[in-house]
Amino acid sequence: xxxxxxxxxxxxxxxxxxxxxxxxxxxxxxxxxxxxxxxxxxxxxxxxxxxxxxxxxxxxxxxxxxxxxxxxxxxxxxxxxxxxxxxxxxxxxxxxxxxxxxxxxxxxxxxxxxxxxxxxxxxxxxxxxxxxxxxxxxxxxxxxxxxxxxxxxxxxxxxxxxxxxxxxxxxxxxxxxxxxxxxxxxxxxxxxxxxxxxxxxxxxxxxxxxxxxxxxxx
Numbered sequence: 001x002x003x004x005x006x007x008x009x010x011x012x013x014x015x016x017x018x019x020x021x022x023x024x025x026x027x028x029x030x031x032x033x034x035x036x037x038x039x040x041x042x043x044x045x046x047x048x049x050x051x052x053x054x055x056x057x058x059x060x061x062x063x064x065x066x067x068x069x070x071x072x073x074x075x076x077x078x079x080x081x082x083x084x085x086x087x088x089x090x091x092x093x094x095x096x097x098x099x100x101x102x103x104x105x106x107x108x109x110x111x112x113x114x115x116x117x118x119x120x121x122x123x124x125x126x127x128x129x130x131x132x133x134x135x136x137x138x139x140x141x142x143x144x145x146x147x148x149x150x151x152x153x154x155x156x157x158x159x160x161x162x163x164x165x166x167x168x169x170x171x172x173x174x175x176x177x178x179x180x181x182x183x184x185x186x187x188x189x190x191x192x193x194x195x196x197x198x199x200x201x202x203x204x205x206x207x208x209x210x211x212x213x214x215x216x217x218x
Contacts, residue, residue, distance in 0.1 A: 027197040029098040032070040033106040035063050035083060042067025043110055046085035053078040053095070075197075076100045076138075081108070089113035099138045137161040155179050 031050065035043045046063040054077050061069045081093040088110040098104050139157050149156040158181050159166035166181035180188050193201045 030103040049082040051080045
């Protein structure tokens, strides 16, 4: 019985670790990076403070022996970063953007000096996502207003994402005109819609965008 209990606890720990390593969900993003010194050597035990430029909320993380810090499950938005370590100048990076489903990477190189000295840089996270295999697409306001969308229904934008197969929108269904689509070979019934992280999937349509459902337009 004791052996079974040990196995059960081990499985639970593995599940918890897997959820932490996932780093982001369908409604969140993540940020990670490596802190090094001028010679390129990693800096362990550096304190990284992340502040949302929208809400002012703060989170802190500490670099490991490999110099890597991680902030999982972040709401998409703009963040400021502050790096502090003994024997180094305090560095600040302004405006690191985190997009939904993406794992942004921002590496920082610290300069030797006193903690009272401060260096501020304009942030520029890596555009190519190398820390995660997750696929997602962020459509900005300029694309949403300039792309010719049938009946201005937001579901027309879903066809822009890699791995999505969509049909042709019904232009005669004014105010609706939703497209049926499948993601990575899954059926349309497996689609889930979220708004601000909350599930808004119509259980009457079970993932389908039917013309009888009054989906919002943009």
